[in-house]
Amino acid sequence: MSTEQYWAPQTLPEALEHLRAKDVTILAGGTDLMVQTHAGRARLGSTLLNIRRIGALHTIARDGEGVRIGALCTMNELQRDPLVKQHFDILLQACDHFASDQLRNNATLGGNVCNASPAGDSLVPLLVLDAQVELQSKPNGSTQTRHLPLAEFITGPGKTRRDPHELVTALWLPLPKPGFVGRFYKFGTRPALDISAISIGIGGVRQGQTLTDVRLAYGAVAATPMRATAAEAALEGQVLNAASIEAAAAAARDEVRPIDDVRASAWYRRELVHNMTLRMLQDESQT
Amino acid sequence: MNLKRDITFTLNGVKSRASVTADMTALAMLRDVLGLTGTKYGCGEGECGACSILVDGLSSNSCLMFALDCDGRELTTIEGLAKHPLGEKLQQSFVDCGAVQCGFCTPGMIVQATHLLEKTPGASREQIARGIEGNLCRCTGYVKIIDAIEAVAEGQT
Numbered sequence: 001m002s003t004e005q006y007w008a009p010q011t012l013p014e015a016l017e018h019l020r021a022k023d024v025t026i027l028a029g030g031t032d033l034m035v036q037t038h039a040g041r042a043r044l045g046s047t048l049l050n051i052r053r054i055g056a057l058h059t060i061a062r063d064g065e066g067v068r069i070g071a072l073c074t075m076n077e078l079q080r081d082p083l084v085k086q087h088f089d090i091l092l093q094a095c096d097h098f099a100s101d102q103l104r105n106n107a108t109l110g111g112n113v114c115n116a117s118p119a120g121d122s123l124v125p126l127l128v129l130d131a132q133v134e135l136q137s138k139p140n141g142s143t144q145t146r147h148l149p150l151a152e153f154i155t156g157p158g159k160t161r162r163d164p165h166e167l168v169t170a171l172w173l174p175l176p177k178p179g180f181v182g183r184f185y186k187f188g189t190r191p192a193l194d195i196s197a198i199s200i201g202i203g204g205v206r207q208g209q210t211l212t213d214v215r216l217a218y219g220a221v222a223a224t225p226m227r228a229t230a231a232e233a234a235l236e237g238q239v240l241n242a243a244s245i246e247a248a249a250a251a252a253r254d255e256v257r258p259i260d261d262v263r264a265s266a267w268y269r270r271e272l273v274h275n276m277t278l279r280m281l282q283d284e285s286q287t
Numbered sequence: 288m289n290l291k292r293d294i295t296f297t298l299n300g301v302k303s304r305a306s307v308t309a310d311m312t313a314l315a316m317l318r319d320v321l322g323l324t325g326t327k328y329g330c331g332e333g334e335c336g337a338c339s340i341l342v343d344g345l346s347s348n349s350c351l352m353f354a355l356d357c358d359g360r361e362l363t364t365i366e367g368l369a370k371h372p373l374g375e376k377l378q379q380s381f382v383d384c385g386a387v388q389c390g391f392c393t394p395g396m397i398v399q400a401t402h403l404l405e406k407t408p409g410a411s412r413e414q415i416a417r418g419i420e421g422n423l424c425r426c427t428g429y430v431k432i433i434d435a436i437e438a439v440a441e442g443q444t
Contacts, residue, residue: 002289003309006355027353034351035332037310048290048309050356076345100421101399103333105345106352193334193421 008050012057012169016138018049019165026051026167028072029106031099032115057110057169060084066174068134071110071167075122076101078109087175090125090182090201097121097186100193110168116154119196119220125184126150126171127217127227128203134170135162147172154224177213179205183280186219187272188263196220197264198272202280209239209285216248216277221256221269228252231277240285249278294358298323299367307354314338314349316357317364325365325394329423336422339395340364346402348421365394374401376439386435388426396422400436409444412437 003025009015018024025045027033029052036042051057057072060081067083075095078084084091098104098121112122113133133153136145150171153160162168176182182203188194199219204211214232219225231252238244258269290309295302298321305320312331317323317340326349329337333348340349341363368374377397380386387393396419403410403418410418415436416429424432 004290006290006292006309008355008358027356030353030356031333031348031351034312034353038331044309048353048355050353052356099333100336101402101418102336102339102346102348102421103351105342106347 003044003046003048005047006050007047008053010053010055012054012136012167013138013143015049015051015054015167016136016143016165018047019167020138021047022164023047024049024164026114028052028111029074029108031103031107032111051167063172066172069109069171069173071113071134071169071171072108073110075099075104075107075109079104088125088129088173088182090128090184090203091122091173093182093184094121094125094186094199094201097184103193109171113150113153113171114160114162114168116156116158116160116224118157118222118224119199120225121186121196121199121219123150123154123225124199124201124217124219125182126173127225128182128201128215129173129176130215132172133168134172135166136169137163137166139165145169151227156223176203177205179207180213181206181284183284185276185280187276195263198258198269198276200273200276200280202277202284204235206284209241210237211235211240211284212237216252218252218256218273220263221258221273223257226256228255230255235281240281245278245281245285248281249274252277292355292358294355296357296359297361299363300370305354305357307357309353309355311354312350313340313342313352313354313357313362316354317349317362320354323364323366327391327394329391329395333421334423335392335395336399336419337392337395339398339422341398341402344402344405346399363398365398368397368401371401373404373439374398376442377401377404377436380435380438381432384431384435384438386428386431388424388428392422392424392426396424396432400439404436404440404443408440410436410440415440 203215253274327337329335
């Protein structure tokens with residue numbers, strides 16, 4: 001079946017109305033949708049819904065004890081935003097490594113989340129930052145909103161808990177605690193435009209040499225971006241020293257579940273996870 | 288029956304219209320519908336930058352943009368940059384520096400360099416190299432390309 005309807009609404013309520021139809025494909029930045037449809041990995045639905053003109057999905061603002069980032073914010077917009085700069089440096093680090101300037105001008109945070117690629121560059125820092133996914137729908141005339149932790153939202157490669165009638169409208173990030181430090185690392189064959197062989201996000205609250213509220217997240221080492229909870233436990237409340245760092249790195253290596261593919265073998269990915277976790281924590285302990 | 292729509296937009300400063308289908312790229316619209324072949328088709332998946340155009344002033348891979356999404360927007364292609372103060376300087380600088388080998392990447396390079404120097408006037412060599420990281424030159428003539436952009440950047444300061 002081919003595309004018969006095209007809508008480009010300017011308001012969120014209109015978009016949610018259109019989403020009540022069957023077989024709707026949502027278009028945001030389009031950078032993945034176009035590649036996937038032309039490669040035959042995805043097909044356009046009978047309705048193409050372009051949400052790009054909805055100004056309300058483009059805002060970044062303080063919201064309660066956190067920051068609400070509109071789903072349509074592009075990687076380059078995030079990099080320039082004062083609130084993101086102030087609170088979420090680890091997300092900036094990932095945006096800076098994201099594809100190329102042309103893609104950063106178009107690729108959206110909501111799109112990266114909904115694509116649910118195991119290697120999605122923004123997903124690892126979002127896991128470290130405990131991001132919540134905001135979803136809205138309009139099942140019977142009134143708008144309903146629900147939130148899901150990102151870790152629960154993504155269920156497999158390209159698979160999420162988004163209901164076909166729902167729209168991801170924002171990501172909500174709690175403000176990090178005082179003393180929070182975050183580091184992002186992406187390994188690919190070149191810095192630009194590469195899909196990660198692995199990526200690592202490390203976060204925690206530093207008090208002297210002790211790390212608490214430890215978050216270790218990994219991309220491209222399992223069916224979904226994942227938190228390494230055993231490795232986190234190995235480091236939680238510990239002084240950053242050779243023994244605790246090695247224990248965490250070894251736990252992470254044992255915990256990830258990588259596959260062999262064109263970018264790296266599973267063995268190599270495990271070695272990278274161990275060695276780079278080690279190096280990142282060593283770097284952190286020396287600052 | 289696949290959807291077909293008439294859309295209107297500003298192309299290189301001129302109000303324009305085109306009839307486009309749902310799965311058509313902006314690149315296909317420019318080249319095949321409007322006959323502007325300065326913008327090149329390289330990889331078709333956003334890796335090479337040969338198809339770069341400015342959309343509302345921001346550089347974009349036209350091979351990844353839905354033609355439908357051009358409705359109401361302002362597009363600038365390499366043809367339009369001939370009359371753009373910065374684009375014109377960059378074109379001349381590419382000639383002066385011999386920054387062209389086969390020439391296939393050149394339109395995309397000049398579009399991206401225009402965007403870069405508009406956002407970052409006086410960009411350093413390192414900033415230039417990072418700025419064009421989404422543009423591949425298969426002749427690998429990067430040194431002269433960066434020289435050409437740097438010569439214009441130096442004139443901005």
